[in-house]
Amino acid sequence: MTGSRPLRSRPQPPRRPLDALRPAAFGADPGGERLARIRRSPHFADGAFVNPAGAGPDGPRPSPLSVLPAYLRKEGRAARTPAHPIPVHPTTVADLARPAASGLRLTWLGHSSVLAEIDGRRVLFDPVWSRRCSPFAFAGPRRLHRVPLPLAEVVPVDAVVVSHDHYDHLDMPTVRALARTGTLFVVPLGVGAHLEHWGVPAHRVTELDWHESTTAAGLTLTATPARHFCGRALRNSQHTLWASWVVAGPEHRIFHSGDTGYFPGFAGLGRRYGPFDATMVQVGAYSEFWPDVHMTPEEGMRAHVELRGALMMPIHWGTFVLAPHPWAEPAEGTLAAARRHGTRIAVPPPGLPFEPAAGLPLRTWWRAVAVRPADGPGESVEAVPPVTGRPQLPARVP
Numbered sequence: 001m002t003g004s005r006p007l008r009s010r011p012q013p014p015r016r017p018l019d020a021l022r023p024a025a026f027g028a029d030p031g032g033e034r035l036a037r038i039r040r041s042p043h044f045a046d047g048a049f050v051n052p053a054g055a056g057p058d059g060p061r062p063s064p065l066s067v068l069p070a071y072l073r074k075e076g077r078a079a080r081t082p083a084h085p086i087p088v089h090p091t092t093v094a095d096l097a098r099p100a101a102s103g104l105r106l107t108w109l110g111h112s113s114v115l116a117e118i119d120g121r122r123v124l125f126d127p128v129w130s131r132r133c134s135p136f137a138f139a140g141p142r143r144l145h146r147v148p149l150p151l152a153e154v155v156p157v158d159a160v161v162v163s164h165d166h167y168d169h170l171d172m173p174t175v176r177a178l179a180r181t182g183t184l185f186v187v188p189l190g191v192g193a194h195l196e197h198w199g200v201p202a203h204r205v206t207e208l209d210w211h212e213s214t215t216a217a218g219l220t221l222t223a224t225p226a227r228h229f230c231g232r233a234l235r236n237s238q239h240t241l242w243a244s245w246v247v248a249g250p251e252h253r254i255f256h257s258g259d260t261g262y263f264p265g266f267a268g269l270g271r272r273y274g275p276f277d278a279t280m281v282q283v284g285a286y287s288e289f290w291p292d293v294h295m296t297p298e299e300g301m302r303a304h305v306e307l308r309g310a311l312m313m314p315i316h317w318g319t320f321v322l323a324p325h326p327w328a329e330p331a332e333g334t335l336a337a338a339r340r341h342g343t344r345i346a347v348p349p350p351g352l353p354f355e356p357a358a359g360l361p362l363r364t365w366w367r368a369v370a371v372r373p374a375d376g377p378g379e380s381v382e383a384v385p386p387v388t389g390r391p392q393l394p395a396r397v398p
Helices: 032-040 064-072 074-080 093-097 172-179 192-197 265-273 297-307 329-341 365-370
Strands: 104-110 113-118 121-125 159-161 185-188 205-208 213-216 219-224 244-248 253-256 278-282 312-315
Touching (some): 113 253, 172 192, 185 192, 192 205, 244 265, 253 265, 297 312, 297 329, 312 329
Parallel strands (some): 253 278, 278 312
Antiparallel strands (some): 104 113, 113 121, 244 253
């Protein structure tokens, strides 16, 4: 299914008396034709978007007070942040100007932000350049390492893809900066209301429901299911969708999970859209308090295997403290899961471009950051081997 054309004229919902006091970072609620399209979605029921069929019922969301003791325990506080500065690779404009020899190059910029260079085109996923992932500049989770590249050195890009509207994935200052570059934004249903509120012209916003596609610069971008939720304001109507993403070029195909809990649908996505040259899978910010909406490293690896990925890069870890688990646990867990499954992974430090087909020496750089110097530097482990024969990518199943 192909997504409809961008909506060019959308009546906005009537302003309420307190709208003038609403922070701009809260975004805007969908209205008019956009809201009508949301209500027609097969994934919208009883006034809200719902998670994929077969995902099972979501557990109750914990209250802040119930989670607070886990954050305050003395024995866990030190482990949640690195003991030493996180190494950031000094990528330059010249590095990115050189074409990828294999046609596919990925640069993890921290958290879920990834620059994907695929078949001569550039796609920027979930760009967050702000110091905090928060509606306020003075409060909220603060970045643990600097952004590897100024945004001006990353653009131009052919498309900006956003997985959902949470602050650690949709950042108002970054969107406003990108709005001035003329790029296309491809987002899940409803998220366009936020973008237009922040100055992105309607004709540069394409909104997709699950299994809808659009094209940009010769790439096909498809929104695919994820198990999560949405919302930016104090009261959230669940009127914006969340998604994972498939990006396919003439020669390569990649998958970005966005935020998601594990659900049985990954195998179906692998059959329909895979195999993938690389997957970027969320493995951080998980907790027993919210097991339905974020995956553990083992669950993330299971999803990667079911997606039929050739190489997995863990994302959604290392940049912000969003859960009680130790800072390095997502990387360690991913490494252990990869060994159990016999799977190729790449865990680069922020800013290091690599080509999945060429292989990346896997060094446990995070161990030297998370521990005291007396415990020694990160060990060298086996290099990720190069691909010796690229898997044939089948046509998509209708």
